[in-house]
Amino acid sequence: MDFQLSPSSVSPQLKETWQHTILLSFQSLGVVFGRLSIAPLFVFATIGTENIKSVDRIHELFSFVFWTLTIIPLLKYALIVLRADYAGEGGIFALYSLLCRHAKVGLLPNDKNTNDIMRFEEQTPSNIEVESRARRAIEKHKSSHYLMLVVALFGSCMTVGDGILTPALSDVPVPAACVILICLFTLQHYGSHKIGFMFAPVIIIWLLFISGVGLYNICHYDPRIIYAISPTYMYRFMRRISPGSWGLLGSILLCAAGSEAMFADLGHFSRRSITVSFVCLIYPALVLCYAGQAAFISKNLGVSKDVFHLSESVPNRSIRHIFRVLSLFASAVGSQATITASFSIINQCLALGCFPRVKVIHTSDKIHGQVYIPDVNCILMLFSIAITIGFRNISLIGNATGLAIIFAMLVTTCFMSLVIALYWEKSLFLSACFLAFFGSIEIIYLSACLLNFPKGAWYLVVHLVIFMTIMLAWHYGTLKKYQFDFENKLSLDWLTELGPGLGVTRVPGIGFIYTDIVTGIPAFFSHFITNLPAFHQVLIFVTFKSLPVPYIPTCQRYLIGRVGPKEYKVYRCIVRYGYCDRVRDTDDFEKHIICSIGEFISREENDFEASTSPEGKMIVVGSQMADRNALIPLDGTVTNMGSSASLGKSEIRTSPLYDHPSGSVSIPIRRKKVRFVLPPNSPQMRHSVREELQELVDARESGTAYFLGQSHLTVRRGSNFLKKFLIMTYVFLDKNCREPPVALNIPHAALVEVGMVYII
Template sequence: MITDVPVPSSCAILVCLFMLQHYGTHKIGFIFAPIVIIWLLFISGVGSEAMFAGLGHFSKKSIKITFICLIYPVLVLCYAGQAAYISKNLHVEDFNHLSESVPGHLRHVFVALSLLASAVGSQATITASFSIINQCLALGCFPRVKVIHTSDKIHGQVYIPDINWLLMVLSLTVTIAFHDIMKIGSATGLAVVSGMLVTTCLMSLVIALYWEKNLLESVCFLIFFGFVEALYVSACMLNIHKGAWYLVVLFLLSFTVMLAWHYGTMKKYEFDLQNKVPIEWLTDLSPGLGVSRVPGIGFIYTDIVTGIPAFFSHFITNLPAFHQVLIFVSFKSLPVPFVHPSRRYLIGRVGPREYKIYRCVVRYGYCDHIRDTDDFEEQIIRSIGEFISLEENDAESLTSPEGRMIVVGKPSPEGTALVPLDDTQSHLGSEIFPCDENQRSTLGEISERSCHPVKRKKVRFMLPPDSPKMRVSVREELQELIDARESGTAYFLGQSHLAVRDGSNFLKRFLIMMYTFCDKNGREPPVALNIPHAALVEVGMVYTI
């Protein structure tokens, strides 16, 4: 650490460092790599070391080669020189053996290199924060934030703008408020040894559960290393009043937010699973409820891939009508950069053929921008058309209650089931209406929008020329799909709200309150694909837990 850097200079360096983050780990590493190499070669002759690597941001091969060819030899020289210098200066107390071991004429070079090396170390901490939060998002333990994948080859290289600016504000706050390297060092020391202790505890679980070793080996590992690290943690806790308290406050705040978000997310998911209705409710019981079919296509966006989501059954119960064609759409992210168009859509049938209800699972990679495309609706309809034409050759899909899912790729431009025709028209036979205000009804909290007309390009479809290979029933179903599309399209989104049951304890109320705050102030769920506001219906439900 550098003790004589002025606070304004430190703040300027921090701001510049965080401003670089949006370029991604690959480009930043290309800039910082020469600095680390020069620093390591420099200190190999005077003592101490620095090695920072985000394991999720680099390949195993690159880390192994770098450690064997450069890091390890430098460490051997480094520790040998450091031990030799200390052995000759045993009588000196309270001195920095790293800076004192540098020859006087190289002192300015050392200061500059150490400052740059500290920036590299900070960079490793920042990228590690991005990786950890990205993993927490996958586990449902962190509020929604925007994640940008900066590499189409390495999954772990991510950039999170919201977290980047939050870390910058926190870093500037610590630098300006503490203004003392000793206080910052106390917090840093507690963070480092706490991380070591947590890593040891998790490693013992890996030994017992993942490696399937003897439980005694896992316990011995935990006791041997954990005891030493627990001593370090206890020593650092003695300095909690000297600056380490700041780290404890941040830990409690972040832990509370993560716990509240995970609790609320799990409760909503459990509610969705418990309150989803079977397909038979819609196909068999709905006629008895007086449900009518109206012309058009209804897209229902849901996270579940079986059954009917609770919000849609709530809508049908209060307003007994749904469209001539229903399509349940779900998005599933895969840990790959891109999903080939030929493997993108999974299409299946829900209920008997005459009900015209389909299910579509859209698979996408972390570098795909499938949700931002203007032609998403057209791609779904064309994929369902391909499914209808392929279904005749798959007897299992015709007999399965939920329908067997068939992989349907992106149809060819000429089309084999539905032929697209470009037509500049307004959506739903009229204009598109960008939203300008919200109106909520008391029944089901259905959100509608009063909007202004704007033209957009719409793709129409027609059947291919008569072919003896296409059965009459297939042509009829495809024609019904085209007619439904011409009649209009509506999009259904569920908006759930958590409410605490009367008599609940304080902890439960506090967690739900924290979750609600994060949900309202976080980013919107990534579902919409430039959905026309005039065709959007949001169905609200209150989940009492």
Template sequence: MDPPFSPLSISREFKKETWRHTILLSFQSLGVIYGRLSTAPLYVFGTLDPEDIDPNKDLYELFSFVFWTLTIISLLKYTLIVLRADNDGEGGTFSLYSLLCRHAKVGLLPDDKSGNEIKPYHGKSSCNRSVESMARNAIKKCKASHYLILFLALFGSCMIIADGVLTPAISDVPVTSSCAILVCIFTLQHYGTHKIGFIFAPIIIFWLLFISGVGLYNIVHYDSHIIYAVSPVYMYRFIRNIDFERCKLLGSVVLCVAGSEAMFADLGHFSKKAIKVTFVCLIYPLLVLSYAGQTAYISKHLGDSKDVLHLSESVPKRNIYHAFTVLSLFASAVGSQATITASFSIINQCQAFGCFPRVKVIHTSDKIHGQVYIPDVNWILMVLSLAITIGFRDIVQMANATGLAVISGMLVTTCLMSLVIGLYWGKSLLLSACFLVIFGSVEAVYLSLCLLSFYKGAWCLVLFVVLSMIIMLSWHYGTMKRYQFDIENKLSVDWLTNLSPGLGVSRVPGIGFIYTDIVTGIPAFFSHFITNLPAFHEVLIFISFKSLPEPYISPSQRYLIGRAGPKEYKIYRCIVQYGYCDCIRDTDDFEDRIIQCIGEFISREEGDFEALTSPEEKMIAVGRSMADGSPLIPLTRADSYIGAASLATSGALSPFGDPSESSCPPARRKKVQFVLPPNSHRMRMSVREELQELVDARESGTAYFLGQSHLTVRKGANFLKHFLIMMYVFLEKNCREPPVALNIPHAALVEVGMVYII
């Protein structure tokens, strides 16, 4: 029933990760994650004005800031601490938010509202569940803190996406060449992380070895005393004599850690061990050598030329200058890969949490589900990057905007991480506060310095973030309101079962799949359908998709099956639980798997083991292999038309007409026929009869019922509500169809429109 490759096998694979596998992933990560960090030496000193630098003291002090910023933020914060907060192999801002939703109960998402209706699946937690801290209780009860945490998660995500727009645009090459490179980079994205990593990794390796070799030469040849500048005393000297002009110098220093956030955001594409090993053993020491060598060269040549601060000037011999030019061109192109990949990961998580419009997500690896590609987002990022490149044409302004995006995203991660330390890891509040103060203070200082250059390019970042936040908040608000409307207007199952033929309601052959967001009761759109067209199928299956704040849900916990109403009415409920990295509906055999699960439920119901209780009905987790075999055996027929169990075929609802006359002919695909196993005579008579009725209903055909919501704002509502709903309606009309609508034959689809007054 389940695919041969499951998320559980992913977990085991990472747990048993060999050094050979680690080295392979480390090699690939060089071409994806570390391109941005590796090309930072091109811009840290190159975006400064030589006239603002005092050659006698500023250079050593600036290098000291570069060294300690790289050490504190990239090495200590991300490599040693933040990477430990992975959410089953997934990283990024929303991964931290996911942990808080699960273990601190701060979720505001629609799926969290049903916590009292069904027992959700919980992953392992490292914190003590028996005694909750006062802080956890206080945050859980304070609704304002929930909104603040969600806002931080969305804001941090916007910053990572903005970095994915700005970073590809930064280049020293002419505008025409830069645009051509951008088009090539974004065109390659559909090949996936695995292939791109192998293509780009050699470029970054050669680049790092080249600039570190040049740096070592410059240290030995020009100023070997630069090594003493790693002492924090030089930072103290700089701060002691700080003024407005010297503050502007530090604004570019933050670029040395640009790309550090990608180490965590791209965690789902690789493994934690591979990322750590690569940074500690290769990236960090080689970058320190490069920065030290460039500083040593500048200290002896400052004032010789206007371009002395550019890394290209520190290349010792002109005959290898051309090699540097070619390498820097390719390395700059590869440098944008980390932020593009991180944008895909973050948007994939946001979409699963109901905070981003539906887009198509393609999993590019059959081994690591975190490796995703989003075509629509890819082309939007390309267009925006081209617009930035053509519009600014100034590397300094783009660097200012990038620096602000980088440090803002890092500060959000620090805030959320401090909550994770206290609320998820179960550490003391003092340790959580220390993390926030130590790293947050450093990043807050850099943030204030970056704001000094707001009018020099950073303003475009604000426009992008405002637009992105409007999209995310509008979608989240509309999704929540629609779900709340469904909850408030649902009817009990008794309303449906009490309808009798004497009231003009008839049962017709076949199976009706009713897709709904609610997990109990009858959705308003289906009751609206029955009221106006009084007939429904002899077997009804209410299917709900429940997104849980976890990357993956094991197959044994994915399907929850129960009855809705008395047994003789043959009304079932199926709740499909999935994580934000699971892909469950993009298959043609989804409904067949549901039928198999219901068959397993019918055979297991008598035992009543592993039961989950809800206010309305009993739910049983199915999906595991049974000791005595499957209660339903699927047989694949030859290619045939999949017809609908249309209500019109029974004569009950003639307004639908004959499906054969539909303008959309039925899809031609393989149809699965179910039969009872040879040992079915050993089953209880009632179980065998119900299974046979399910098989017969499947043979009669299937129909699919979807609710089509039309949101409108109540009269007298304020402007903000009007604006958010208007944006949601616009986005819903222009985004991808809901997952439940995928691969459903048009001839079997019945959409029921409902007006939602918000």
């Protein structure tokens, strides 16, 4: 079956007016551009005075700064890469998701039936022959799929590493820096909207101040610094290159720090607002600041060892005090871009099965990309404080930051070249030109950063080992667990062989069975029936499926079908959601499922748009029109009591563990319960349909139960060390996840967990 989702239907973002653009541009200054704005504090400050022997070298370095700012943040990101958004979302994983969708290179745990049911590709024009060969070549070689996933995770780790290092990049005393870090990370729960309003005035005042000082220094010290924007100055530098001077480029790269965050933070604002802010304010202010600082250094070289610090270029002592206060606030705000980018990247990894379950809080109802992750925020804070205390040197932290930045940029360049050819459907020549031009520049900076590896950049290896192990282990365990479920599932014949009565006792009510597979009967459910041959009058197999898109419209979210004949009253519901949707934390999920099944029953025989799956007809349903409601919901309340019980060998239990870890106390919980009634009699609704809907309503009135499979993974004997290590890591992470497998507000007394041993 083929369900089409057009790009416009994927994102719920409204058309952006200029008033809205100006508002978002103002907010983005305090969130997206803080990192770029504070770069002048570190670019020349991290250059050792022993490496600068002449004024010409200062002019040459300024030429590198100017062209690096022009080529990387302006040309590459603001004008090109920001156009590769995925329905408003940005970042390395957004590019990877585009490739998963259009080149079929994803390693998401989907079997063939899943792919048939979950297809969501839009119709695109036929590609030219050379592009078709390129796409087929990438899709054919499985090794390229694994390589792209590893590269995407590597780039994501570098972005998160930048989010750890940048807050620690400060020249204030260590105790004060730790206090600032704690305050900064404490503010994150307010979300990008409020933080943008709080921080934007600081960045605006800071930019106006440093650009004004820069303009004064240009006029007062060295107006001829403007001539240094000529590329001939870079040529002179390269002609007299040496190992010592080559390492200076690692410091120059810091002027582009925050460029990757521009793209990763795209989901928090909009492409137009970010572009307008950068082109109209950020870029000209930074050019004036760097030019003025270079002009000051060129006339005061050798006068003081602190001449490379931006504070020394401030002309008046009283103004210098104001500068120090502003720089302190700006440094704190400057970390916001990388912290916010880390939240976005982790959220995308989480939804695509590459990060352990953590709680994601959406801080805006209008811009769905604005997220806050408390656990990740705490981890970033602890790592940043540890680095601040451990390194105590701005140059060492700057070296590690530069390496993280350039690695993330290189990954973006590689993925972007593939997106140009496979998604934008441009020629391979244009894709190769993009890769060669930007890739060669970034490789030059990478080689310079690698020279500083012993001087602090080694930290990235520690960071990479930790985060890559977590991401790869979680993805591997998730993949193997799904494969085990798929290989051990029971066919529909197992259900039909039980006969019309199913060979078991049917009790009143509705049973929700949560499973990862989209066809067949999950093994844990047969395990349950073997030990306790009784279940509810109505059964609903519910599957959550994350798609590599940011959003799925409500009208295309639910896929409903039958399992077996009508008299069995067994249904299957596949809930499709994007990595920015909030499907799994809604309190009225049960209401939506029952309404969707009611709509399926009313539309089943006459829906000509329905498609068939291996189990029969399936229909896409969602929010219904008022005149098509099969069931009418009525709000009410009910009190539930938590309880627990044990049912022998099969390890089947009702569990209150979601809210009370001790599990020993049962307390009354006041919950919202929605009742359903049938619409008035209508000649358009057949008697059999009305009768089945009434049975569904009666079952809902009798109560509901939720069945979850509780997996226990063990490694098969004789497995290699790497497999054992990955599975052990996955098991450890799974047991210590802060979020349950199904993040729904499940009443305690209604939850039944069925234990199963998975031999991997």
